[in-house]
Amino acid sequence: MRPNLPPKKDSTTQSLRKRFSALQNLPPFFRLVWNTNKSLTLGNILFRLLKSGIPLAMLYIGKEIIDEIIRLLDAGGSQRYLWMMVAAELGLTVFSDILNRLIGLCDSLLGDLVANKTSVDLVHHAARLDLYQFENPVFYDKLERARRQTTSRTVLLSQVLSQMQDILSLLLLGAGLIAFSPWLILILVVAVIPSFLGETHFNERSYSLTRSWTPERRELDYLRYIGASAETAKEIKVFGLEKYLTERFKMLSDKYYLENRKIAISRAFWGYLLAALGTFAYYGAYVFVLFQTISGLLTVGTMTFLSGSFQRMHGMLQGIMSRFSSIAESALYLQDLFDFFAIEPTITANAAGLKIPDPIEKGFRFENVSFKYPDSERWAIRNLSFTLNPNEKLALVGENGAGKTTLVKLLARLYLPTEGQILLDGLPLDAYSLADLRANIGIIFQDFIRYEMTVAENIAVGDIDHRLDEELIADSAQKSLASDVVAQLPAGFQQVLGKRFKDGQELSGGQWQKVALARAYMRNAQLVVLDEPTSALDARAEHEVFQRFSTLIKGKMAVLISHRFSTVRMADRILFLENGTLLEFGSHEELLLLNGKYAELFHLQAQGYL
Numbered sequence: 113m114r115p116n117l118p119p120k121k122d123s124t125t126q127s128l129r130k131r132f133s134a135l136q137n138l139p140p141f142f143r144l145v146w147n148t149n150k151s152l153t154l155g156n157i158l159f160r161l162l163k164s165g166i167p168l169a170m171l172y173i174g175k176e177i178i179d180e181i182i183r184l185l186d187a188g189g190s191q192r193y194l195w196m197m198v199a200a201e202l203g204l205t206v207f208s209d210i211l212n213r214l215i216g217l218c219d220s221l222l223g224d225l226v227a228n229k230t231s232v233d234l235v236h237h238a239a240r241l242d243l244y245q246f247e248n249p250v251f252y253d254k255l256e257r258a259r260r261q262t263t264s265r266t267v268l269l270s271q272v273l274s275q276m277q278d279i280l281s282l283l284l285l286g287a288g289l290i291a292f293s294p295w296l297i298l299i300l301v302v303a304v305i306p307s308f309l310g311e312t313h314f315n316e317r318s319y320s321l322t323r324s325w326t327p328e329r330r331e332l333d334y335l336r337y338i339g340a341s342a343e344t345a346k347e348i349k350v351f352g353l354e355k356y357l358t359e360r361f362k363m364l365s366d367k368y369y370l371e372n373r374k375i376a377i378s379r380a381f382w383g384y385l386l387a388a389l390g391t392f393a394y395y396g397a398y399v400f401v402l403f404q405t406i407s408g409l410l411t412v413g414t415m416t417f418l419s420g421s422f423q424r425m426h427g428m429l430q431g432i433m434s435r436f437s438s439i440a441e442s443a444l445y446l447q448d449l450f451d452f453f454a455i456e457p458t459i460t461a462n463a464a465g466l467k468i469p470d471p472i473e474k475g476f477r478f479e480n481v482s483f484k485y486p487d488s489e490r491w492a493i494r495n496l497s498f499t500l501n502p503n504e505k506l507a508l509v510g511e512n513g514a515g516k517t518t519l520v521k522l523l524a525r526l527y528l529p530t531e532g533q534i535l536l537d538g539l540p541l542d543a544y545s546l547a548d549l550r551a552n553i554g555i556i557f558q559d560f561i562r563y564e565m566t567v568a569e570n571i572a573v574g575d576i577d578h579r580l581d582e583e584l585i586a587d588s589a590q591k592s593l594a595s596d597v598v599a600q601l602p603a604g605f606q607q608v609l610g611k612r613f614k615d616g617q618e619l620s621g622g623q624w625q626k627v628a629l630a631r632a633y634m635r636n637a638q639l640v641v642l643d644e645p646t647s648a649l650d651a652r653a654e655h656e657v658f659q660r661f662s663t664l665i666k667g668k669m670a671v672l673i674s675h676r677f678s679t680v681r682m683a684d685r686i687l688f689l690e691n692g693t694l695l696e697f698g699s700h701e702e703l704l705l706l707n708g709k710y711a712e713l714f715h716l717q718a719q720g721y722l
């Protein structure tokens with residue numbers, strides 16, 4: 113083995129600087145802790161203050177006991193003082209144990225509360241961010257690192273508090289030591305510095321490695337997930353993917369292990385060497401104290417006090433220094449969490465914006481709208497102009513990738529147009545409150561979420577404020593034909609769906625769609641968008657769903673996306689998209705008369721070719 117060279121001066125000072133600057137994250141972290149629970153934080157600090165005086169007191173009592181025994185052996189007399197000291201030592205030990213328990217309790221309760229609060233804040237913040245931010249891998253890595261921080265940073269709390277407690281103990285012990293022998297302090301400090309610098313260097317390297325490996329670690333998590341989860345098991349089995357997945361996992365994880373091992377071995381080697389310096393220093397000081405005692409300059413009690421103090425201080429100093437490294441390392445990680453919280457959405461909520469008119473009078477107007485996804489060169493929507501009138505049912509038709517879903521996302525302001533604008537009743541969409549806009553639009557996406565919760569909850573997500581309104585939920589299920597599905601479930605609306613949780617029941621693709629469709633009826637939206645919600649329904653069910661849909665949402669606006677022309681023809685007007693541009697626009701009859709692409713595809717499908 114060729115151990116890595118000790119840290120170069122440059123990199124150490126640089127990493128030290130980085131470390132110190134990372135400590136700036138501690139005040140906001142403590143504000144977070146304080147705001148989470150003030151009494152637990154105060155209690156924790158108070159108990160630790162009391163605890164910090166105990167080592168000195170114990171050593172002093174020990175010295176008194178030894179000196180008193182020697183005095184009694186020499187001269188005899190009353191043993192009262194001796195037993196008083198022994199009682200005091202017992203009392204202190206009991207008190208110290210109680211304090212330890214209390215500190216541990218405060219630490220764990222506060223740690224849990226801080227982890228819960230950060231998780232809640234994380235979800236709140238993520239909900240404010242733009243959709244495109246989630247699709248960016250750099251952002252995703254940040255989110256991933258931040259997510260890890262929510263649970264693992266709780267250790268930091270007890271580390272910082274223990275650090276303060278130990279520093280105070282150390283100062284008190286130091287004061288005692290100085291009174292007898294200031295040289296010992298100097299030896300002590302010199303002995304631990306090399307080991308501190310070593311720790312700092314290796315922590316820095318571990319952090320850099322972990323950080324630079326975030327994308328790979330994310331991939332490892334992903335591989336672990338697809339390799340062993342209920343959702344993927346079916347496909348993994350039939351395609352026999354386990355070998356491919358495990359090999360890919362092994363290749364990545366072995367590489368990470370080897371990199372990590374390199375650091376771990378160097379750390380063990382240098383850590384041992386540098387710590388040995390401290391041991392030699394301790395024995396040097398011990399010999400010095402022994403000489404002084406033999407020459408009669410110190411009492412035996414003082415000798416035990418000094419060597420005890422020295423040993424405690426040596427342990428504490430080493431602890432403080434290595435803890436400093438890991439505190440600074442945690443503070444560096446904390447930076448990821450705060451960085452994530454500092455990301456701001458570009459689509460702002462505009463809380464002061466206008467309320468959406470009720471009823472909408474002129475409808476939505478796309479004016480020369482073009483859109484490119486971030487980091488994409490291709491126009492997903494190009495120069496699109498059309499109006500969606502009040503009460504109108506509009507169908508979007510086009511081949512895969514034509515831009516239908518993108519158009520809907522622009523309508524819901526999940527993205528902003530790259531060029532052009534979208535107006536609602538003559539005003540740009542951003543003049544309105546985003547929350548109110550979203551409240552007035554109900555969208556069922558083709559990749560809707562299958563929440564592994566109860567049927568009732570799966571429907572209620574359409575308007576979560578009404579999750580307890582059983583009548584509304586049952587009514588929505590009736591409208592979307594989900595009630596037929598519910599009737600077959602053992603626990604009815606309270607049936608947990610999916611296989612993740614106990615007694616969960618899986619549904620077929622079409623059954624899931626019926627449940628998801630019910631969400632559209634939960635919300636009293638002025639515009640309902642169905643993005644291929646019936647692709648998995650059988651022909652009879654699909655026909656019924658749309659018959660109901662058109663009568664049930666009379667008076668509202670609707671956008672339907674479908675590849676089935678039997679569905680599309682029910683719309684008032686049809687917008688045919690090709691490569692993001694408007695190719696044909698009109699009613700079913702008008703488009704047939706036009707005899708263009710729509711008519712061609714319609715006839716092909718009618719003849720059973722599509």
Ligand SMILES: Nc1ncnc2c1ncn2[C@@H]1O[C@H](COP(=O)(O)OP(=O)(O)OP(=O)(O)O)[C@@H](O)[C@H]1O
Pocket residue numbers: 247485486488492510511512513514515516517518519
């Ligand atoms: N999040 C995204 N980031 C980058 N490009 C995207 C993203 N989503 C879609 N695209 C691209 O934008 C184009 C339009 O996609 P869109 O999903 O709007 O098509 P669509 O008409 O709804 O297709 P389908 O019928 O298959 O659902 C496609 O070329 C697609 O590759």
